[in-house]
Amino acid sequence: MKTNDIRNSFLSYFEKNKHKILPSSPVIPYDDPTILFTNAGMNQFKDVFTGNRKVDYKRATTSQKCIRAGGKHNDLDNVGFTARHHTFFEMLGNFSFGDYFKEEAIKFAWEWVTKEIQLPKDKLYVSVYETDDEAFALWEKIAPELKNGRILRFGKKDNFWSMGDVGPCGPCSEIHFDRGEKFGTGPDDVVNGETERFVEFWNLVFMQYDQTENGLVDLPNPSVDTGAGLERLASLIQNVDTNYEIDLFQNIIEAISDTTKSKYTKDLKSSFHVVADHLRALTFAITDGAGISNEGQGYVLRRILRRAVRHGRILGADEPFIYKLIPTLVNEMGDAYPELIEKQSHVINVVRMEEESFDRTLDKGLIYFSDALKKIESVHKLVSENPQDAKKKASDGSIDEDIYHSVVKNPKIIPGNTVFMLYDTYGFPYDLTEVMAEERGYTLDETGFNQAMEEQRKKSRAAAT
Incomplete structure (x- = not known):
């Protein structure tokens, strides 16, 4: 199943279940000064969840463009050296604004995972918040296959989500995939064990409280916010070891190889991954209106570009090359995000100028x-x-x-x-x-x-x- 097919399957499934398909918001959060970049699917609905904005729908679904390269959610330094970290990624999500709650959210998730994309049930585990007896019982009812010790309770660190120090929050339930004993049998190779054996790929957040300065208060209209990493899902469905081996990255990596004249070998994989990831972050951010500068978002993008350039040098690129890769990315993702096609020339010019400027001092x-x-x-x-x-x-x-x-x-x-x-x-x-x-x-x-x-x-x- 191709990455584009997974995205389409998710959106179509929830549309059939009375969710309104909405476009991704830009990765530049123009109306939210609290974050540098859009980093989750719920960002565009923050005011809806808090009741500060009224909408004409109760259910929504999106594939959200996300960047995590600054502030609280910052994956930049890990990119290239782990199997699943990205600065840019897509987050699939379904949302309920005071409509359905835990039971329907769990039903939808289990049905899509086991029937639509057909992940094997015997490879699935779920985690719930340690005191969320309701979610635990619902999983036993909806997915009785998990009763044999595959519904696990965890504390606040792993299974309680909050928007910030104050605001909507609640327990969450995560779905994990067991990749098998070949990925480890040690004491750390467990759910939430931070190893490569168990991969968390979907988080169902049950927003039922409002965190105030005086403690937790029940929300009048409990809501649901879910997020599933598209690239992670694709790696599991396509049975590859890392996100960078999914179909979406193959043409990009091939273009990097052709441009730098380097082969995709074990010793050079990390640099290939850095360039492939950073190419996406730069292209989407500039497409959505960001510039490259010495402050704020622009400074983060400058760091991203310069990190990619330096890894390009490791691959043998001794002159500007990132801008040459942009058409390959646009060809790969332009159908899902047509704004890439519209802004392609602009993005190429911005990246080329920044590369040329940095290239003069890099050596x-x-x-x-x-x-x-x-x-x-x-x-x-x-x-x-x-x-x-x-x-x-x-x-x-x-x-x-x-x-x-x-x-x-x-x-x-x-x-x-x-x-x-x-x-x-x-x-x-x-x-x-x-x-x-x-x-x-x-x-x-x-x-x-x-x-x-x-x-x-x-x-x-x-x-x-």
């Missing part, structure tokens, strides 16, 4: 970074072999004094001034340098970096007066 910055590590290693060797001589050379300027003092404290820390130079002169975001350092076994002197930043701000303020 010089990488050389500076490499030279800095060589200096650190050289000073470390000198300190280890002849500490008195090293101290003397630091005093008379024969070796870099900042590096000397840093090495004496910890030989695996890159001094703050070095990190600041990469940031200020070569345009390397702090977290990009951090990732590069981690790959080589180093950490960054964050305090020293912040001090250098503050000194720069003081100079700028003084120059302006």
